[in-house]
Amino acid sequence: MKIDTKIIAHRGSKGTRPENTLISFQTAIDEGADGIETDVHFSKDNQLVVMHDETVDRTTNGSGRIVDKNLAEIKHLDAGIRFSPEFKGTAVPTLQEVVDLLIKDHFTGIFNLELKTNKIQYPGIEETVFNYFASVDFPFQLIYSSFNAHSLEILNQLDPQLAGAKLFKTAAKQAKALKKDHMIADFHPDIRWLKRHPFFAPAQNLRPWTVNSTEDMQYCFERNMAAIITDYPARAIQVRTEM
Ligand code: G3P
Ligand code: CA
Numbered sequence: 001m002k003i004d005t006k007i008i009a010h011r012g013s014k015g016t017r018p019e020n021t022l023i024s025f026q027t028a029i030d031e032g033a034d035g036i037e038t039d040v041h042f043s044k045d046n047q048l049v050v051m052h053d054e055t056v057d058r059t060t061n062g063s064g065r066i067v068d069k070n071l072a073e074i075k076h077l078d079a080g081i082r083f084s085p086e087f088k089g090t091a092v093p094t095l096q097e098v099v100d101l102l103i104k105d106h107f108t109g110i111f112n113l114e115l116k117t118n119k120i121q122y123p124g125i126e127e128t129v130f131n132y133f134a135s136v137d138f139p140f141q142l143i144y145s146s147f148n149a150h151s152l153e154i155l156n157q158l159d160p161q162l163a164g165a166k167l168f169k170t171a172a173k174q175a176k177a178l179k180k181d182h183m184i185a186d187f188h189p190d191i192r193w194l195k196r197h198p199f200f201a202p203a204q205n206l207r208p209w210t211v212n213s214t215e216d217m218q219y220c221f222e223r224n225m226a227a228i229i230t231d232y233p234a235r236a237i238q239v240r241t242e243m
Contacts, residue, residue, distance in 0.1 A: 189209075
């Protein structure tokens, strides 16, 4: 069976490495992932910090909000120890450090950057991210995503050619309206929601998350969806190969 579905590593190889760290992204690339997904916030000094949560509590040995800390303070945190002592001393990366890694590896796959602007407002983060990528010669395919439609609208105004995707849980109507207005190209729905709404959109416009079970992977591969976003890229590659 010919399957075109790309495999995007969610926060890197999150299932087997500390999420959103350089070792997690490097592992995903080494495993053969077609893409990397990650999340970005502003620090107190407006630096682009790669982390999922708004606070550092769950994934590091620190506490408090990213937006209340300068980058120097964030750089002292350990983003590996809570995952496993084996990864003690792993740093929180900046967006630039992640991009540098992808450039060093000549990574030509998908780089899906999620702007985490749905819970905290980070005024100017869209312009900062856009200006950063405008200053870099990168080999990968950049795809923005956000739960926040306004962030996608700002990015679209900055560059109408940019590939943006709406993440959503239940606001499917809003996502469809954005696509109709050409604000976004594709959809990144929750796989649990998508399985209850299988005719929501053509498969080639879908990159669902978080597709971790073999059953869900097969569901997406059978429909030849554009991509899956998974914590286990190596498992997904094996499932895809065996179909
Ligand atoms: O991009 C898909 C997925 O990452 C969205 O949810 O909470 O893991 O960022 P979350
Ligand atoms: Ca994300």
